[in-house]
Amino acid sequence: MAKTLLIRNANVLVTMDEGRREIAGGGLFAEDGRITAVGTGDDLPETADEVIDLAGHVVIPGLVNTHHHMYQSLTRAVPGAQDAELFGWLTSLYPLWAKLTPEMIRVSTRVAMAELLLSGCTTSSDHLYIYPNGCRLEDSIEAAADIGMRFHACRGAMSVGVSKGGLPPDSVVEEEEAILKDAARLIETWHDPARFSMLRIAVAPCSPFSVSRDLMREAAKLARHYGVSLHTHLAENVNDIAYSREKFGMTPAEYAEDLGWVGPDVWHAHCVQLDEAGIDLFARTGTGVAHCPCSNMRLASGIAPIRKMRDRGVCVGLGVDGSASNDGGNMLGEVRQALLLARVGFGPAAMTAREALEIATLGGARVLNRADIGALAPGMAADLVAFDLSGVGFAGALHDPVAALVFCAPERAALSVVNGRVVVRDGQLASLDLPLVIERHNRLARALATD
Numbered sequence: 488m489a490k491t492l493l494i495r496n497a498n499v500l501v502t503m504d505e506g507r508r509e510i511a512g513g514g515l516f517a518e519d520g521r522i523t524a525v526g527t528g529d530d531l532p533e534t535a536d537e538v539i540d541l542a543g544h545v546v547i548p549g550l551v552n553t554h555h556h557m558y559q560s561l562t563r564a565v566p567g568a569q570d571a572e573l574f575g576w577l578t579s580l581y582p583l584w585a586k587l588t589p590e591m592i593r594v595s596t597r598v599a600m601a602e603l604l605l606s607g608c609t610t611s612s613d614h615l616y617i618y619p620n621g622c623r624l625e626d627s628i629e630a631a632a633d634i635g636m637r638f639h640a641c642r643g644a645m646s647v648g649v650s651k652g653g654l655p656p657d658s659v660v661e662e663e664e665a666i667l668k669d670a671a672r673l674i675e676t677w678h679d680p681a682r683f684s685m686l687r688i689a690v691a692p693c694s695p696f697s698v699s700r701d702l703m704r705e706a707a708k709l710a711r712h713y714g715v716s717l718h719t720h721l722a723e724n725v726n727d728i729a730y731s732r733e734k735f736g737m738t739p740a741e742y743a744e745d746l747g748w749v750g751p752d753v754w755h756a757h758c759v760q761l762d763e764a765g766i767d768l769f770a771r772t773g774t775g776v777a778h779c780p781c782s783n784m785r786l787a788s789g790i791a792p793i794r795k796m797r798d799r800g801v802c803v804g805l806g807v808d809g810s811a812s813n814d815g816g817n818m819l820g821e822v823r824q825a826l827l828l829a830r831v832g833f834g835p836a837a838m839t840a841r842e843a844l845e846i847a848t849l850g851g852a853r854v855l856n857r858a859d860i861g862a863l864a865p866g867m868a869a870d871l872v873a874f875d876l877s878g879v880g881f882a883g884a885l886h887d888p889v890a891a892l893v894f895c896a897p898e899r900a901a902l903s904v905v906n907g908r909v910v911v912r913d914g915q916l917a918s919l920d921l922p923l924v925i926e927r928h929n930r931l932a933r934a935l936a937t938d
């Protein structure tokens with residue numbers, strides 16, 4: 488027997504379907520985690536195994552986070568790294584990250600996922616690119632399975648240390664052969680390409696300034712052999728551009744093209760300094776961008792030209808980026824920042840609330856190469872979140888609850904359903920004892936900072 492879920496009576500249900508319908512009094516019906524009907528009372532069955540009445544709530548498709556480094560939750564607001572740009576920030580944090588343990592990855596990933604789920608995110612990628620002291624990608628994969636988040640685990644890597652002209656200390660880089668071997672092992676063991684997959688693997692050398700040209704090329708070959716996606720950081724700030732010109736004699740976009748790092752199976756984080764030719768290249772090739780507004784502001788990297796990218800047809804998703812350069816993982820908050828930053832850069836018409844939500848749902852799904860999430864429609868995964876409109880933050884904003892969700896201060900999700908399973912109920916995580924995990928996380932963070 489199929490397990491069924493009925494959501495009904497939402498103040499408004501935002502579908503993000505082809506007609507971008509917003510259904511007053513809307514709901515949906517799901518069987519075994521797949522949506523089979525969307526509409527108002529008459530369109531839906533009367534009962535189900537689980538019935539959730541969402542009167543007074545706005546319901547949206549679960550938000551999709553396309554860029555994160557969850558382990559960095561352990562190193563938020565570290566004094567020495569509070570006021571630096573990207574390269575200075577990285578070099579002051581690398582020595583702390585060199586002390587990471589498997590337990591630290593497991594606990595920090597749970598904390599980061601809890602924060603995401605409580606802020607309306609149901610699918611996240613994570614870019615883990617540092618593997619000291621026996622850490623493995625499995626440490627984060629296990630956390631996702633336990634907490635119930637849809638997960639794209641990126642096998643990151645660094646291979647060019649200071650002695651070879653890179654940025655990271657030699658102690659945190661790996662041998663390139665071992666990196667590729669481990670990526671192949673992870674794909675063969677864990678990658679599920681099927682529709683409604685809860686776990687996918689991506690191949691993700693960290694950045695042009697921490698891996699070699701060879702590794703970038705070999706990583707692309709490996710990913711295409713297995714049919715998995717490729718992910719890295721690109722064109723993050725002006726120093727990043729200068730490094731690319733000096734070391735490779737190319738802009739980051741030219742470098743990406745030269746290495747085979749363009750196409751619908753590739754997504755790049757940041758692209759704040761992507762030039763005109765780069766934007767055209769990405770549009771032409773279907774290459775995706777993970778836009779990370781908070782991190783870009785925090786590190787003073789600049790304002791990514793998202794309006795221009797979208798107008799030319801580049802796929803753009805949203806990312807909170809690592810918890811140490813945000814210093815949060817609030818996905819609804821990131822939607823708001825995307826709207827505000829676009830307007831600071833390019834005027835009040837540069838982004839509407841609904842476009843910001845679209846980038847964070849459909850945009851993210853497309854960037855991660857998924858056609859089964861990002862919208863609430865028959866045949867899609869039952870990934871949805873609900874926000875209670877009765878809170879003080881929405882008082883006076885109910886003329887347009889959908890816009891209020893983006894314009895007003897970000898509220899905590901009241902309900903979060905992933906693949907038909909309730910993961911957040913009444914604003915509390917159902918799959919984890921969060922206060923206990925936070926206590927353990929804070930103990931580990933202190934140990935990391937003081938040892």
Ligand SMILES: [Zn+2]
Nearest residue numbers: 720756808809
């Ligand atoms: Zn990043």
